[in-house]
Amino acid sequence: MLAATGPNVAPGERRLAMTRYESRDGRLRLFRGDSHRLHPITSGSVGVILTSPPYWVRGRGRPSAERYAHDLAVGFGREWKRVLAPDGDLWLVIGDRHDGAEWVGMDALVIGWLRRTGWRLQSRGFWAQTRSRERWDNRVNYLLRFRKVGQVVRPRGTTLCWMLPLPRSHPDSIWDAIPEPVVQTVLEGSKKRGPVLDPFAGSGTVGRVAASLGREWVGVERDPRMALVTARRLQLRRVGASLPDRRRAAR
């Protein structure tokens, strides 16, 4: 096991160290850290990425929304591409918002940036929130499935569409969770080999559903409080920390 601190750990490495939690059988793993870097995860090993990224809340207007979509596709997407198997699925749950002047069309911005960075949209669905708290309309959450260029999904007859009340979040979470029926449908219809990765794990909803389906799961969460919530919910114990591989970090 690698230690995160000590005389041989450079300051830059300490910043990238990720606290690690694990289930007894090692099939469920959580790293507390920033998922811009996924160094504890082997290239090409992940079967499915399923996640709901942090919402776009900062700023208003098109330039700020464009920056958000760009950061997602470029800042995080590079590591998603590295860890995902060649025929693996990337599923994103992207909420859209009215910015006071108009609906932003965030799904189209994210699709555009992922397309420019080597992904192709394979399925498009949504879950709409009934009894929404928002002023403008019922809140819509797009469900977007991507594959790497050249990896086309054979079309299926499934309609990806749900009208659901917002699931009750974990009391310690400030974030909304993806409804479990949505997570279940996505995982049942995706590649079965290789772990499910949630790089924005929040309170661990994807991990809970993955575990109930007998899948391996890896989560990454930056907020220590949320990482503890997930560790408790999934009965994970803290086992140490992971550091980046020096040879790779040096390149």
Ligand SMILES: C[S@@+](CC[C@H](N)C(=O)[O-])C[C@H]1O[C@@H](n2cnc3c(N)ncnc32)[C@H](O)[C@@H]1O
């Ligand atoms: C929309 S919430 C995810 C909710 C989750 N689906 C659930 O069921 O609770 C987004 C999460 O991403 C985390 N996050 C934000 N930036 C991050 C980063 N750079 N690396 C890892 N996690 C991050 C936030 O702390 C938050 O918990």
